[in-house]
Amino acid sequence: MGVGGFCLGLSVVEEYLYAGIAFAVILSLGFLARRILTRIIRGWAERTESKLDDVILGVVRSSIILWFLIGGVYAAASLIKVPPQIGVVVDRGLLAFLILSVAWTLANLASGMIRYYGSRIGAAIQVTSLGQVIAKIAILSLAIVIVLSELGIEITPLVASLGIGALAVALALQDTLANFFSGFYILAEKSIRVGDFVSIEGVGEGTITDISWRTTKIQTLANNLLIIPNKKLAESIVTNYDMPGQEIMLSTVIGVGYGEDPDRVEQILLDEAAKAVKEIPGATPNFTPLVRLAPAEYSLNFTVIWMASSVRERGQQIHEMNKRLIKRLKAEEIEIPFPVRTLYIRREEAPPIRQSSKRIREKRSSSKSGDI
Numbered sequence: 127m128g129v130g131g132f133c134l135g136l137s138v139v140e141e142y143l144y145a146g147i148a149f150a151v152i153l154s155l156g157f158l159a160r161r162i163l164t165r166i167i168r169g170w171a172e173r174t175e176s177k178l179d180d181v182i183l184g185v186v187r188s189s190i191i192l193w194f195l196i197g198g199v200y201a202a203a204s205l206i207k208v209p210p211q212i213g214v215v216v217d218r219g220l221l222a223f224l225i226l227s228v229a230w231t232l233a234n235l236a237s238g239m240i241r242y243y244g245s246r247i248g249a250a251i252q253v254t255s256l257g258q259v260i261a262k263i264a265i266l267s268l269a270i271v272i273v274l275s276e277l278g279i280e281i282t283p284l285v286a287s288l289g290i291g292a293l294a295v296a297l298a299l300q301d302t303l304a305n306f307f308s309g310f311y312i313l314a315e316k317s318i319r320v321g322d323f324v325s326i327e328g329v330g331e332g333t334i335t336d337i338s339w340r341t342t343k344i345q346t347l348a349n350n351l352l353i354i355p356n357k358k359l360a361e362s363i364v365t366n367y368d369m370p371g372q373e374i375m376l377s378t379v380i381g382v383g384y385g386e387d388p389d390r391v392e393q394i395l396l397d398e399a400a401k402a403v404k405e406i407p408g409a410t411p412n413f414t415p416l417v418r419l420a421p422a423e424y425s426l427n428f429t430v431i432w433m434a435s436s437v438r439e440r441g442q443q444i445h446e447m448n449k450r451l452i453k454r455l456k457a458e459e460i461e462i463p464f465p466v467r468t469l470y471i472r473r474e475e476a477p478p479i480r481q482s483s484k485r486i487r488e489k490r491s492s493s494k495s496g497d498i
Contacts, residue, residue: 145202152201156194160187185238189231196224222273229269233262259339260310301357305340308356312337318359318366323437327363329354333438347438367437373410374437378444380451381425383461388426391460392417395430398454399447403432406446408439425463 164187200220203213237258312318318334324344325331332346342359344352367374382391399415410433418429430451434443455462 141206145205148205149198149202152194152198156191159194160190163190185231185234189227192227193224196220196227218277221276225269225273229265233265236261236265302340305356308360309337309339311360312356318364322366322368324367325365326354326359329362372436374434375431376434376440376443377429377431378447379427379429381422381427381463382455383463384426386426386460388419391428392419394454394458394460395428395451398450399430399432402447402450406443408435408443410435424465
């Protein structure tokens with residue numbers, strides 16, 4: 127039964143009075159239903175550790191009032207005498223608005239669930255703005271198709287018309303679309319994930335905080351934010367320090383004098399490095415450190431190698447390891463040389479000075495004049 131179906135036998139004043147009462151009653155029921163539902167969900171939240179209830183509550187809380195508001199408008203319009211043509215328009219308009227509101231609620235719910243489950247299971251569902259936007263677009267697109275169908279609009283001619291317009295838009299927005307599909311490719315490939323520590327050639331390194339529909343945001347160790355277009359990121363050489371695992375091999379180089387015994391120095395460095403990996407936070411204690419020797423210009427350079435649990439503390443670990451090694455070498459009276467360069471100066475006898483013929487002639491002429 128459509129709008130205007132219950133107005134028989136009522137005066138105009140009574141129609142609007144009953145319509146207002148019906149609207150107020152239904153809207154009041156909406157606030158009551160929201161309050162009851164809020165209490166139920168909060169009670170459920172107290173019995174569980176899951177945060178999913180907060181996602182559901184935040185999405186449904188505002189939508190309930192909207193749905194009861196639509197119901198109130200429909201009930202009020204049913205009590206008012208309106209022409210049949212207007213009644214049909216109101217009916218379809220309210221139905222379309224209801225479908226879109228339900229779709230919007232489902233889209234927000236899907237976005238919240240992606241954010242919630244993505245943070246729990248990591249690579250399976252990535253927590254990115256792009257993933258949430260794709261979920262919303264898919265649900266809203268389906269809702270628009272349903273609304274057009276309910277309004278009696280043929281979808282096939284509309285799609286054909288939109289195809290030509292979409293081609294023109296695609297040509298005008300090449301860079302934007304390239305960034306969008308590059309972000310989708312990055313998500314699908316799963317070689318880069320939110321939370322990974324990466325190094326991008328020619329750009330910098332840091333932790334990925336978000337992959338949106340146009341850009342990827344990276345927080346550096348200096349607490350700065352790098353914003354990189356998805357297209358540039360997809361074309362760059364990227365080192366992911368968190369794949370396949372977070373453990374990383376670190377190294378530091380320390381030099382000693384050429385007069386030192388290499389075997390003794392190696393044993394000292396291995397002993398101190400083995401102690402250090404058990405005491406430095408973040409180092410991997412079950413990995414036996416390695417030492418490699420390479421002669422340099424003014425010193426014997428020993429490279430000390432060990433494993434760390436994460437690249438994020440790389441600077442602090444190398445700092446602590448260097449301090450310990452230097453202190454140990456000084457305690458063992460091992461020479462740590464300064465940069466030295468020896469210069470050999472070769473002395474040669476100066477060649478005899480060859481006088482020019484002009485000066486010789488001048489000397490001869492002066493000597494002859496003196497004789498006279």
